[in-house]
Amino acid sequence: PADPFGYIGLTYDDVLLLPGETDVIPSEVDTTTRLTREISIAIPLLSAAMDTVTESRMAIAMARQGGIGILHRNLSIQDQAHQVELVKRSESGMVTDPVTVGPDATLAELDALCGKYRVSGLPVVDDEQRLLGIITNRDLRFVSSSEYETRTVREVMTRMPLITAPVGIERDDAAALLAKHKIEKLPLVDAAGVLRGLITVKDFVKSEQYPLATKDGESRLVVGAAVGFFGDAWDRVTTLVEAGVDVLVVDTANGHARLMLDMVRKIKSDPATRGVQVIGGNIATREGAQALVDAGVDAVKVGVGPGSICTTRVVAGVGVPQVSAIYAASLAAKPAGVPVIGDGGLQYSGDIAKALVAGADSVMLGGLLAGCDESPGDLVFVNGKQFKRYRGMASLGAMQSRGDRRSYSKDRYFQGDLSDDEIITEGIEGQVPYRGPLAAVSHQLVGGLHQSMFYVGARTVPELQARGRFVRITSAGLKESHPHDVQMISEAPNYSSR
């Protein structure tokens, strides 16, 4: 090769967007973008598949805001599939396959079911799924918990006849029935009295509260989940698909691996799974993106080493600064019509627009979301300040097995065959400041993007991508970008110095 050093890699802090002629008002821009070939999202954000970022609570919150959460895979197959179910059942126009309980279950068993699915009551059905009644908080109000082991659902449920509706009832008619009878749940039954679905008042409230929510054809929230390609990975894939997952992320630290490409091809061609959207990654070169596109992915995820908790670039000496990596990947993905996801390395809201102009269609966030209420883990107090733990999936903590629970995170880094004391870590464990509810954090991030679009003069994401131009800056320019020569005396909601 003529030049063994190739090109210079640039990242977020190396560039700024040029301001342009504009008549755009920030509050009026449209941030809708393509997540995959077939799924659009109203805000270009994904929450990372990490065990300190995305479980069902975060996935629900992300989808409600108009983005999507990717459930991490450092869980047993059953636990991860259960997380998918929690998201899919969380809110919908109609639940087609509601959780039910039999009349002879004890109240303790009922309680456990309600806890597992986070619902406040269940339809009661016989062995043939015929509706017998319904049991909700109202029915349990006068039962003492000491009786839960001995009393059965049959004794306290509200029996038929109940207010029910036929399958296929219009949304407005259902809302009117709920209101007229002051009930919270409306079972849908067929002519034979068999339970076919359930509509709840909560779902109506939610859909008004979250107008941008990412939903599937049955108005259930959309969710993604990470899978690998070693060992029982195929079981994981099929179990997640059965649980209703919308997007699978074949997730590894080097997405240019042959096994990865085989897994993508298998999911896209197997009759049991080919309906699901597949994201492949991570890669950081044009060739890596091309290989994924050729294997048939529905989106390419970019990022080798940019993560705030990642040490790949120092441990292995491998990676590409993120803005250049996104650009390189887009050269292969764009002509094929495959969306690009920029994963990792974002520090501020301004980095979102930079990623989009470089060639991404959306971005995946870890550190920026790990401090939210909805991320797994408790608050930690340090010197009177509140933090939440945040760790890399290649950190010692994430890769070590705990008790009889093996780590599924190891094989993301091709180390499934190593014992705990042989692991080569590529990530660290740390903490980030507590940030409050995701809604507030995403408001600031997306609000920042609205401002970017105003400055560039773009009403839509495609316009931003077409109009955006970069200027490269020096370390003096970066210093000038941040607040300087002044002591900050109060915290801004979207800025902290690092």
Ligand code: RVP
């Ligand atoms: P960040 O948003 O900068 O915190 O980066 C999050 C991303 O970092 C994840 O989506 C993932 O691609 C990557 N990651 C996760 N764990 C590790 C690691 O331990 N090296 N890296």
